[in-house]
Amino acid sequence: MTEAMSSIESPNRSGGPPRGRATRVRRQRVRAAWLFLSPMLIGLALVAGWPLLRTLWFSFTDAELNDLAAAQWIGFENYLLYEDGIWYGVLADPDWWNAVGNTLYFTVVSVSLEVVLGVIVALVLNAKFRGRTLVRAAMLIPWAIPTVVSAQMWAWMLNDQFGILNHALMVLGVLDAPLAWTADANLSMWAVIMVDVWKTTPFVALLVLAALQMLPSDCYEAAEVDGIHPVRVFFRVTLPLITPALLVAVIFRVLDGLRIFDLVYVLTSNSASTMTMSVYARQQLVEFQDVGYGSAASTLLFLVISLIAVIYLYLGRRQLGVSR
Structure with missing residues (x-):
């Protein structure tokens, strides 16, 4: 036990602070970062999260602008549907x-x-x-x-x-x-x-x-x-x-x-x-x-933008040498 504790608290080979202390400092920084970000994330979830989820829901329905309450679930028909030898939907x-x-x-x-x-x-x-x-x-x-x-x-x-x-x-x-x-x-x-x-x-x-x-x-x-x-x-x-x-x-x-x-x-x-x-x-x-059809198009646009943002963040992390 003594050897284990000494190995944790011992300085690393590069001459930096002990590994255990560095880990604690890193965790404190992460907690502080989440603490400062939490108000913005909560506000973003309320302002953007609910409309986004509602748009996603409408994209799977036959909702019409004049009567949104009568919307019925139709699955992926707004995106792509094959019927009677013809393709329908946004992607077609x-x-x-x-x-x-x-x-x-x-x-x-x-x-x-x-x-x-x-x-x-x-x-x-x-x-x-x-x-x-x-x-x-x-x-x-x-x-x-x-x-x-x-x-x-x-x-x-x-x-x-x-x-x-x-x-x-x-x-x-x-x-x-x-x-x-x-x-x-x-x-x-x-x-x-x-x-x-x-x-x-x-x-x-x-x-x-x-x-x-x-x-x-x-x-x-x-x-x-x-x-x-x-x-x-x-x-x-x-x-x-x-x-x-x-x-x-x-x-x-x-x-x-x-x-x-x-x-x-x-x-x-x-x-x-x-x-x-x-x-x-x-x-x-x-x-x-046609709220359902338009919501499907909006969802596809959101997916395209999200994909590009994720690729950029991934390439940026690799350029900075961040492993995780």
């Missing part, structure tokens, strides 16, 4: 898969542009020049404007009859005739992407700028003394150091992109060329009043 609906494709395309293109432009803007704002504080404040204006407000503002500017964008391009000689940016199926998706990039690039730039402000100056001073080209310094030094902040920005923007609704709906309403998964679910719930 071409409009759903069109919405999935639109959502993924919008997310990939918009997030890629936002990351590239955000890094460029952050590098510019990280440099020392007169009026830098004013420029930083002005950069946040697009991000601070509510999405619905900015979407409606851009809807007016992109209008093919009185929009200022068409007028400016025609004055400059770029266009011969006004373009229907939000009505043309070939242009509407790019119009939505353009507005989203304008609004959320400052968010990415802000996170990257915060990471740039914390970088050590020794590496850059050494690179300047050695005469290394700035482009090479960026890819060899700066980019690896800001990668954690960049990954945080990417995952936030990917999750926002997958559940995009307000921007798309205000600019293009229910257009098939820009319909996202959220717009599809809203159309089924509100316009078609």
Whole structure:
């Protein structure tokens, strides 16, 4: 018993605190973390947990918006059903898969542009020049404007009859005739992407700028003394150091992109060329009043977002070397 107790309380090989004491400290930290997180978790369960469970329940019923109390259990019929040689359900609906494709395309293109432009803007704002504080404040204006407000503002500017964008391009000689940016199926998706990039690039730039402000100056001073080209310094030094902040920005923007609704709906309403998964679910719930079918679409969207979040957390833990 004495040998066992001494082995527990003995310092580890790395010269750190005794193993038993380290275990107790770790447990105390975990308990403290759960204690501080518990109010937020309780509030989240009340605010988000109940609606989520109710939506999941409705997805297995034939609920209609005009009489939710009369809903009957139908199993997975809203998701997929084979009857009389024909497949039914959300997973068999071409409009759903069109919405999935639109959502993924919008997310990939918009997030890629936002990351590239955000890094460029952050590098510019990280440099020392007169009026830098004013420029930083002005950069946040697009991000601070509510999405619905900015979407409606851009809807007016992109209008093919009185929009200022068409007028400016025609004055400059770029266009011969006004373009229907939000009505043309070939242009509407790019119009939505353009507005989203304008609004959320400052968010990415802000996170990257915060990471740039914390970088050590020794590496850059050494690179300047050695005469290394700035482009090479960026890819060899700066980019690896800001990668954690960049990954945080990417995952936030990917999750926002997958559940995009307000921007798309205000600019293009229910257009098939820009319909996202959220717009599809809203159309089924509100316009078609099919709560069961719309809840199934909403549940699938939730599962997609949850899967991506879990994969990100798993890869993040592996990158940090966390075994469990």
